[in-house]
Amino acid sequence: TTHISEPEKTLRDFSEALDMWVSYQTKTHPLSLSLSSQLRLILTPSQSTKLSGSFRTGKRLNIKKIIPYIASSYKRDKIWMRRSIPSKRAYQILLCVDDSSSMGDNSSGPLALESLVMMARALTMLEVGQVGVLGFGTDVFVAHELTEPMASHDAGARVLQNFTFRQQGTDMIRLLRTTIDNFREARQVQSGGRGSEDLWQLALILSDGLVQSKDHARLRPLLREAMEQRVMVVFIVIDDAKDNKQGHSVLDLKEARFGSDGIPIIHRYLDSFPFPYYLIVHHLDDLPGALAALLRTWFAEVNA
Amino acid sequence: MEQPSIAELGAQVKVTFTTTDEDIQLPESKRQLLVPADIRRYGLSRILNAESMLDTDNAIPFDFLVNGSFLRTSLEDYLQGNGLSLETNLTLQYVRSLIPPAYEASF
Ligand SMILES: [Mg+2]
Numbered sequence: 001t002t003h004i005s006e007p008e009k010t011l012r013d014f015s016e017a018l019d020m021w022v023s024y025q026t027k028t029h030p031l032s033l034s035l036s037s038q039l040r041l042i043l044t045p046s047q048s049t050k051l052s053g054s055f056r057t058g059k060r061l062n063i064k065k066i067i068p069y070i071a072s073s074y075k076r077d078k079i080w081m082r083r084s085i086p087s088k089r090a091y092q093i094l095l096c097v098d099d100s101s102s103m104g105d106n107s108s109g110p111l112a113l114e115s116l117v118m119m120a121r122a123l124t125m126l127e128v129g130q131v132g133v134l135g136f137g138t139d140v141f142v143a144h145e146l147t148e149p150m151a152s153h154d155a156g157a158r159v160l161q162n163f164t165f166r167q168q169g170t171d172m173i174r175l176l177r178t179t180i181d182n183f184r185e186a187r188q189v190q191s192g193g194r195g196s197e198d199l200w201q202l203a204l205i206l207s208d209g210l211v212q213s214k215d216h217a218r219l220r221p222l223l224r225e226a227m228e229q230r231v232m233v234v235f236i237v238i239d240d241a242k243d244n245k246q247g248h249s250v251l252d253l254k255e256a257r258f259g260s261d262g263i264p265i266i267h268r269y270l271d272s273f274p275f276p277y278y279l280i281v282h283h284l285d286d287l288p289g290a291l292a293a294l295l296r297t298w299f300a301e302v303n304a
Numbered sequence: 305m306e307q308p309s310i311a312e313l314g315a316q317v318k319v320t321f322t323t324t325d326e327d328i329q330l331p332e333s334k335r336q337l338l339v340p341a342d343i344r345r346y347g348l349s350r351i352l353n354a355e356s357m358l359d360t361d362n363a364i365p366f367d368f369l370v371n372g373s374f375l376r377t378s379l380e381d382y383l384q385g386n387g388l389s390l391e392t393n394l395t396l397q398y399v400r401s402l403i404p405p406a407y408e409a410s411f
Contacts, residue, residue, distance in 0.1 A: 101391040102318075168389035212390070213338065214313040248320070248336040255316065255338035256351045264351045269338060 009141070011161045018157035021117060025156070028118035028284065035122035035288035042295050043128050043200075044089060054078035089198045091129035092146055092186050095119060096175060097163060098207035098238075100137040104165030108208040108238045113163060114284055115206055115238065117156065122288075124150055130186075133159050136175040137167020146186055172211045176222040176233070179203050183231050201231045204291075209237035209250045209273070209280075219274040232298060235278035236291070251280065315341040317379050318393045321352070325399070328358060341380040341390060348375075352398060365401035370394060 025032075051060050058080025065079040097116055103109040116133070123131045132146035143162040144150060150159070183201045190199055203226075211219075226233050239250050253269040277298060279290045316338040321330055334357060339348065349366040352358050368375040370382060375396070377385070383392060 101389065102393070168391055170391065210318065210391075212316055214315070248332070252333040253318075253336055253338065254334065254356075256340075256354075257313065258340065258347065262350075264347075264354050266337070266351070266354060266356045 009162070010164055010166065012164055014157060014161060017160040018153060020113065020160050021153055021156040024114045024117035025121060025153075028114060028121070031118050031284060031288055032121040032125065035119065035291065036125040038288055038292035039122065039126055039128075039295070042292060042299060043091065043126065051081040052084050053082055055080045055082050058082040089128070089200055090190070091200050091202060092132075092183065092190065093123055093129065093202045093204065094132045094134055094146070094179060094182070096134045096136060096179065096203055096205045096207075097143070098137070098170065098205075099135040099141075099163050099165055100167045100170040101165055102170065102210050103208055103238075107240055109163070109165045111240045111281075111284065112206045112208075112238045113160060115236070115281070115287060116159075118284065118287065119204065119291075120150055120156070120159075132182075134175070134179065134182075135162050136171065136178075138169035138171055139167070140171075140175055140178040146182075170207070170211055173215055173218055173222065175205070176219060176226065179233075180222065180226050180229060180231060184229060201229075203231060203233045205233065205235045205275075206238055207235070209235070209239070209270075209278075211273075213255060213269070213272060216272045216274045223274060223276070233275065233277065234291070234294060234298075235275040236287070237278060237280045239280050239282055249282075315380070315390055317341045317343075317383065317390055319348075319379070320393060320395045322395060322397045323399065324397070328364070328398075328400075330357065336393075339379070341383075342378045344378050345375055348396065348398075349401070366398045367401045369397040369399065 051058075054062060054065060056078055060081050062079055062081045065076070068076050069079050095116055097112055098108075103112060120131060120133070130146040131144075131150060132142070132148075133144035135141045135143045141162065143159045144155070148155070150156060183203070187199060187201065223233060237250055250270065254266050255269045256264045256266050259265055277294060279294055281287050281290065317340075318336065318338050320336045322335070323329060330352075337351070339351065343351075345366075345368055348368055349363075352366055353360050353363045358364075375382060379394065383389065383394075
């Protein structure tokens with residue numbers, strides 16, 4: 001019998017991908033450093049702000065312990081509270097890059113790859129856990145496994161080889177489904193190994209933000225599911241229209257629908273955008289600050 | 305025939321409107337739009353005439369040029385016929401229609 005295999009994905013030439021990686025890495029190095037130092041403060045809290053416990057010495061008296069202390073003739077003297085040491089956090093981070101052809105038509109594609117390199121470098125420098133890369137379009141593929149280190153230029157080039165922006169659709173539903181499932185599996189693997197750590201999972205989507213509006217409603221339950229599984233999803237809309245005179249910003253994008261009376265109703269596309277945490281990046285320089293601010297807000301909300 | 309309600313939203317295509325007529329130019333921020341993929345000339349014309357678009361006093365019937373030829377099918381069929389996907393951003397050049405209004409319904 002004849003085996004009909006899946007059509008082979010066309011890869012970018014390795015030496016071209018290597019040149020891209022090296023030039024993006026050099027160009028974005030200061031941004032990677034900036035993102036890395038900003039994220040260090042947010043992702044790895046070194047000091048707990050809460051005072052607790054009962055100790056013989058400490059920062060502040062525990063008022064509730066004073067009466068028993070006196071009543072016990074000063075024997076029960078563990079009356080002090082200290083700052084508790086926060087448990088070490090570990091992260092699993094998936095960078096999900098839009099490989100659909102709408103990314104190539106405008107110049108969002110190259111900017112997304114540059115952002116990918118900048119962020120991957122920053123996260124590698126941070127050493128907070130595992131970093132993987134997914135690509136998505138009509139289907140979802142793994143460009144870099146979570147469990148693999150992204151230590152060399154060659155490893156980076158192999159990631160970039162996967163992105164050619166030729167996929168003929170943008171299936172965001174499939175991306176979220178796959179991301180949630182991958183994270184569920186990765187959490188099980190991780191907790192088998194290093195159980196004491198506090199594991200956080202983060203998906204950062206890099207895309208032009210163009211998703212069929214009919215999918216918006218179907219994405220909401222998936223986003224809820226992600227939240228219930230403690231997976232944070234951040235949508236980074238790559239929107240370089242301000243630099244590109246031909247382009248138009250997604251901020252201006254409208255959509256027209258026809259009511260049952262046949263009259264067109266026109267509203268802003270982003271009004272029905274289902275991702276609660278998203279940011280719009282016009283220039284790569286904006287990304288470190290914007291992402292850090294968003295993650296800071298999110299951590300403040302979950303810790304509240 | 306009953307029109308589809310908003311709830312039964314179908315596929316969309318991103319279009320960019322251009323024109324060479326100075327007097328019917330759209331402002332920069334209104335030139336790109338997501339429209340139903342099954343839309344035809346008449347629907348596109350209605351959108352352009354809408355209050356939030358050109359806001360014309362009397363509706364102007366428009367024709368649309370896509371890659372140099374007049375659009376005579378739905379956008380969906382045009383894309384399919386040219387081997388293009390819904391990821392494509394179609395540039396539609398609009399011109400005042402030369403078709404007499406009486407024949408309007410046949411398109
Ligand atoms: Mg797309």
